[in-house]
Amino acid sequence: MQFIDLEAQYKHLQVRIDARVQAVLNHGQYIMGPEVRELEQQLADYVGVKHAITCANGTDALTLALMAMEIGEGDVVFVPSFTFFASAEAVAFVKANPVFVDSDATTFNMCAQDLERKIQAVQAEGRLNIKAIMAVDLFGLPASYPEIKCIADKYDLQIIEDAAQGFGGAIQTSEGTQRAGSFGCISTTSFFPAKPLGCYGDGGAVFTDNDEYAELIRSYRVHGKGRDKYDNVRIGMNSRLDTIQAAILLEKLAVFPDELIKRNNVASQYEALLSSKYITPQVPMDYISSWAQYTLRAENSVKRFDIMAKLEDCGVPTAIYYGTCMHQQAVFKTIGKCYGGCPISEKLAETVFSLPMHPYIDQDGYDAVISALLG
Ligand SMILES: *Cc1c(COP(=O)(O)O)cnc(C)c1O
Numbered sequence: 001m002q003f004i005d006l007e008a009q010y011k012h013l014q015v016r017i018d019a020r021v022q023a024v025l026n027h028g029q030y031i032m033g034p035e036v037r038e039l040e041q042q043l044a045d046y047v048g049v050k051h052a053i054t055c056a057n058g059t060d061a062l063t064l065a066l067m068a069m070e071i072g073e074g075d076v077v078f079v080p081s082f083t084f085f086a087s088a089e090a091v092a093f094v095k096a097n098p099v100f101v102d103s104d105a106t107t108f109n110m111c112a113q114d115l116e117r118k119i120q121a122v123q124a125e126g127r128l129n130i131k132a133i134m135a136v137d138l139f140g141l142p143a144s145y146p147e148i149k150c151i152a153d154k155y156d157l158q159i160i161e162d163a164a165q166g167f168g169g170a171i172q173t174s175e176g177t178q179r180a181g182s183f184g185c186i187s188t189t190s191f192f193p194a195k196p197l198g199c200y201g202d203g204g205a206v207f208t209d210n211d212e213y214a215e216l217i218r219s220y221r222v223h224g225k226g227r228d229k230y231d232n233v234r235i236g237m238n239s240r241l242d243t244i245q246a247a248i249l250l251e252k253l254a255v256f257p258d259e260l261i262k263r264n265n266v267a268s269q270y271e272a273l274l275s276s277k278y279i280t281p282q283v284p285m286d287y288i289s290s291w292a293q294y295t296l297r298a299e300n301s302v303k304r305f306d307i308m309a310k311l312e313d314c315g316v317p318t319a320i321y322y323g324t325c326m327h328q329q330a331v332f333k334t335i336g337k338c339y340g341g342c343p344i345s346e347k348l349a350e351t352v353f354s355l356p357m358h359p360y361i362d363q364d365g366y367d368a369v370i371s372a373l374l375g
Contacts, residue, residue, distance in 0.1 A: 004356070006193055055206060056203065057192065064217045065206055065213075066091065066096070069186065075128065078130075080101050083138060087136050098336045103344045115133065142171050171183075172288070189205050197256055205241075263359050264289070280296065294357040308320075
């Protein structure tokens with residue numbers, strides 16, 4: 001059994017992906033070829049935003065978002081402590097300071113109450129400019145944007161959505177379904193192979209409805225280009241998505257809605273089989289998860305390793321996302337601030353473990369998981 005079975009997915013899509021890649025090899029426009037534009041249009045349509053701008057990876061996507069917002073030295077960005085390193089790394093990379101926010105014990109996403117506490121703590125100190133909230137759609141579940149938006153409006157902060165794991169997730173509102181990638185003034189995603197929508201290498205994208213941000217990001221992505229790439233009007237980076245990766249993503253995006261249903265079926269199966277004995281992940285009403293991870297909690301760290309060992313014996317791979325909170329990372333000791341700690345994040349880091357999650361889990365797979373966890 002695979003933790004994320006990219007081979008099964010490729011077998012399913014092989015004919016179509018091979019043909020798309022061959023088409024790129026035939027036309028030879030490896031950089032910013034027609035597939036890149038085609039993909040950007042389809043991504044914008046799917047997410048429901050005006051602009052989708054692809055780039056080299058999800059970390060660059062965050063950096064590009066921060067650069068477009070002119071966030072830098074002396075600025076604070078509020079980031080969840082329980083996330084992948086890149087969220088906070090991008091903030092530090094542009095020389096701003098991440099302030100770490102505790103997790104909600106049920107959703108594992110940024111806790112809105114702690115967010116407000118931390119905003120007030122930074123304000124009271126009066127040394128740094130509060131600029132933005134970077135919310136992360138952890139494990140595929142959109143952060144609690146209705147609450148976060150109220151706080152952002154109250155303190156005049158912008159929202160950046162890190163949807164690296166969240167692509168495909170959504171919140172149902174009175175106006176319809178709002179998809180992940182549309183909750184920030186600027187939102188980002190990653191196409192790292194293991195993400196819900198992955199390519200066969202590195203890739204990422206930035207989403208926005210704001211024309212000025214879109215123009216800036218298109219410029220920063222290609223050496224700060226002005227009229228063309230030899231007219232350089234700002235210091236940028238080299239962060240384009242390869243045409244071959246765009247071609248692969250076009251075929252994967254075509255089956256993505258179907259795969260999203262399958263991922264949700266896997267989660268429902270796990271829930272039905274495991275909820276009597278384990279603390280299973282809960283999706284709040286009106287939320288849709290893209291299930292980047294299916295994550296359980298053990299009672300404590302010793303029991304976690306016992307359970308994981310038992311799963312390994314039954315041939316079921318598991319992983320820990322994440323064993324270290326951001327405020328516990330040595331590199332953030334001086335750049336990052338925590339204002340009173342993140343106790344729930346710490347508890348999660350000690351107890352979480354993730355089960356195999358992908359659209360192609362078969363009955364043998366479920367049987368192995370169940371016999372290890374319930375046997
Ligand atoms: C994967 C990930 C990123 C970074 O994406 P890359 O494409 O690997 O650079 C950023 N934030 C979160 C939450 C992620 O899971």
